Amino acid sequence: MESSGENNGRVEFGRMGYGCKHYRRRCKIRAPCCNEIFPCRHCHNESTNDRHEICRHDVQRVICVICDTEQPVAQVCSNCGVNMGQYFCGVCKFYDDDIEKRQYHCNDCGICRVGGKENFFHCQKCGSCYSIDLRDKHACVENSMRHHCSICYEYLFDSLKETTVLNCGHTMHSHCLHEMIKHDKYSCPICSKSVIDMSRTWRKLDEEIEATLMPENYRHKKVWILCNDCNDTTEVFFHVIGRKCGHCQSYNTRVVAPPVLPR
Known part of the structure; x- marks a missing residue:
């Protein structure tokens, strides 16, 4: 025997x-x-x-x-x-x-995942497994993982590479995010919201703007801006260095109405 x-x-x-x-x-x-x-x-x-x-x-x-x-x-x-x-x-x-x-099968995803089942939960709206650290702490975007990485365009849902959930809820490969930041790109390629804490950069811009006077003809000109971070629309003084959102203090803004130029 x-x-x-x-x-x-x-x-x-x-x-x-x-x-x-x-x-x-x-x-x-x-x-x-x-x-x-x-x-x-x-x-x-x-x-x-x-x-x-x-x-x-x-x-x-x-x-x-x-x-x-x-x-x-x-x-x-x-x-x-x-x-x-x-x-x-x-x-x-x-x-x-x-x-x-530490592989496990997720019935909701319909595929096997890695990392230990006890460390993940399935977000029904986002349509994928996320770290338990993100439970009730991430912005839900419907089927956010069932898309291609906005940098390398590889399908994310069953990618073998590590994936990051951005503050806005959109997703991309962690490596692609690091490469994007290395090249001084700090906004989500999909929705343009800031992907990292930019408060230190905003303070530096405050200092630069304070030290850089606009020509007399432009000092009182205003423009309407849309903030990519909080979606607020406000009228602010025009400056070539940046236009600051009055609601969330972000400089991640874009002009939606041009300044009235002097005659």
Whole structure:
């Protein structure tokens, strides 16, 4: 009789030793769309010239990389008994040996997420899982994650890259946000609201404006501005350096009526 220890050794054989750049796993998938074999659906999506993609739920057959047996989707190989993925989701047809990612399946998202289920909640309006730190602390935008990143244009909902929820509720890749800020771009590409605390910058602009007098003919000219941060419309004195919102003190504004020029 085979001992449980021997059986467990067989199940765990090759763990973290196989896979691709996306996942460590002991199986490959047969793509239902083209009938070709790939290490994972991302490998398929990156290799196809016509840009067609696999729907994860449509995968029906996998190939054990230990014994090369093709079989219906299951966690344990029907031939050699190896565990083809330490984490396995029968809904997503997903395998991964790297369980330190703390994978979990979200029924509302309909896909697997990483980071530990206890650390996330599903926002029904935004249509995705968010960190519990954002519960009741983020601006809801309907289906905000079911869009493309406004910088790199990769679809965000099932992206493998870390995603950030901006103060305005819109979302983008964290890396794209950091790159945007590095290039001195501080407003959301979608709604133009400030993406970080700009109070220090606003104080510097206050000082610059105070030290920079406008020509006499312009000192009393006014313009109507729309504040991108609070959506308030006010009439303010025109200045070439910036026009400050009288409601929230932001300089993230745009002129909606030009100044009356001197004759």
